[in-house]
Amino acid sequence: MxxxxxxxxxxxxxxxxxxxxxxxxxxxxxxxxxxxxxxxxxxxxxxxxxxxxxxxxxxxxxxxxxxxxxxxxxxxxxxxxxxxxxxxxxxxxxxxxxxxxxxxxxxxxxxxxxxxxxxxxxxxxxxxxxxxxxxxxxxxxxxxxxxxxxxxxxxxxxxxxxxxxxxxxxxxxxxxVLNRLGPDPQRDPSDVAGQKFVDTIRKKNTAIGLLLMDQSVVAGIGNVYRAEMLFRAGIDPYRPGKLITEDEAWALWRDWVYLLEIGVQTGQMMTIDGLEGEAWRKAMANRADRHWVYKREGMPCLKCGTNIRLDEMANRKLYWCPSCQT
CATH class of the missing domain: 3.20.190.10 (MutM-like, N-terminal)
Known part of the structure; x- marks a missing residue:
């Protein structure tokens, strides 16, 4: 999708x-x-x-x-x-x-x-x-x-x-329809929108991996961004939203603002930072070179070497590193 x-x-x-x-x-x-x-x-x-x-x-x-x-x-x-x-x-x-x-x-x-x-x-x-x-x-x-x-x-x-x-x-x-949707930082990147996201996350007992995919919580995040954002934040996808700290929730929102802008500007869900030259060109051309965990099940984590895990969460594939995401 x-x-x-x-x-x-x-x-x-x-x-x-x-x-x-x-x-x-x-x-x-x-x-x-x-x-x-x-x-x-x-x-x-x-x-x-x-x-x-x-x-x-x-x-x-x-x-x-x-x-x-x-x-x-x-x-x-x-x-x-x-x-x-x-x-x-x-x-x-x-x-x-x-x-x-x-x-x-x-x-x-x-x-x-x-x-x-x-x-x-x-x-x-x-x-x-x-x-x-x-x-x-x-x-x-x-x-x-x-x-x-x-x-x-x-x-x-x-x-x-x-x-x-x-x-x-x-x-x-x-x-x-709009009233049923969560904030979209391309439409409203303000702190008011961010606070709405943070407050919604932190009052729910639902797993954060489900909340990020809930379009009434935040608009636009799908399976790729969900997996990559949680890895970048070092957050276990099964942790309940109410156990996400205020700082962690704000970091997720700011990362979504950042990653979404990259996606709009480049057309790719580029989630690995700091790539230059040939490494950047490879990542733009091939999905396998621009993601940390998405579709890398069974392969060593690019940070710690632990095999990336593939689970199913609400009938969607969930990719994550059980060592880096705690």
């Missing part, structure tokens, strides 16, 4: 390419036909994300809420103008900090597809096949697979497949 940094990057791509335009909205699949009819032909006013959810504000007090879930993805085609922080194409990532161009083996942050990794191919939902996505010879391209919603301008097309949520809301309904 895309974590918070990816959704913020998708929002930036829409802001750069679609905001200020009247949008032709359709549902090639048919499942969003009613909602598409409401939005079709109206101007897109604003786009932003909170955690794993994106909100697109259209003229007439209509909002399109998208939650990609595990399988959702946006596929873009046409004359795409990249946000300064999304200088990538077909899986290539070009950094703005002059460290050089790197290639992301996961293909997660391509200009042409963001969300569930699709690289240059899309999965045909019903037949479980894969087919080449070739949009070079026509615009807009013919829909491929089960496209829930298509957003189209004169120059850019965005197709959404496989979302968990795709619905039209009023402002009042948007506010109700």
């Amino acid at each position: 895309p974590e918070g940094h990816s959704v913020h990057r998708i929002a930036r791509q829409f802001e750069r390419n679609f905001v200020g335009h009247r949008i032709a909205v359709s549902s090639p699949q048919g499942r969003f036909a009613e909602g598409a009819a409401v939005l079709n032909g109206t101007e897109l006013i604003e786009v932003w994300a909170v955690g794993k959810q994106m909100f697109m504000g259209f003229a007439g007090d209509h909002w399109l809420r998208i939650h990609l879930g595990i399988y959702g993805a946006w596929d873009f085609s046409g004359d795409i103008q990249a946000d300064a922080t999304i200088a990538s194409a077909n899986g290539r990532m070009g950094q703005t900090n002059q460290r050089g161009t790197v290639f992301d083996a996961e293909g997660e942050n391509s200009l042409t597809s963001i969300g569930a990794p699709r690289k240059t191919r899309v999965r045909m939902a019903e037949a479980e096949k894969e087919s080449a996505l070739d949009v070079a010879n026509s615009f807009p391209p013919e829909p491929i697979g089960q496209v829930r919603v298509r957003l189209l301008t004169d120059t850019v097309c965005a197709d959404l497949r496989g979302p968990t949520a795709c619905e039209v809301l009023t402002q009042e309904q948007v506010d109700a």
Whole structure:
């Protein structure tokens, strides 16, 4: 499932390419036909994300809420103008900090597809096949697979497949969704937001490993960031929130502010600090070189040498070091 940094990057791509335009909205699949009819032909006013959810504000007090879930993805085609922080194409990532161009083996942050990794191919939902996505010879391209919603301008097309949520809301309904979500430091990095996170954590008897994944506690953290943040903090994922100290809770919040910004700027969940030169390029290109514990089960901890442990917590994989995290 895309974590918070990816959704913020998708929002930036829409802001750069679609905001200020009247949008032709359709549902090639048919499942969003009613909602598409409401939005079709109206101007897109604003786009932003909170955690794993994106909100697109259209003229007439209509909002399109998208939650990609595990399988959702946006596929873009046409004359795409990249946000300064999304200088990538077909899986290539070009950094703005002059460290050089790197290639992301996961293909997660391509200009042409963001969300569930699709690289240059899309999965045909019903037949479980894969087919080449070739949009070079026509615009807009013919829909491929089960496209829930298509957003189209004169120059850019965005197709959404496989979302968990795709619905039209009023402002009042948007506010109700936001009230159920925890703070997102990309929207509000203030100490007030941080204190809300700290207070929520420290009054609960739930394991901290579960609390960090609870979107009502903090928005945007998924399995990767959960594992990496707790390792960086040296905290046992099973420790109850009420036994997390004030200082530890604040350190978690500040680390989330820090890591989320890196993710938005680079497109990668880079959680190992201090990498330079070739080590940095390797880490940007390969997930195995940029994480401390995630997907390293059975391998020696990079700090202490203890084998990284893999558990299951609430039906999600949990990676951690039983020696470093106490």
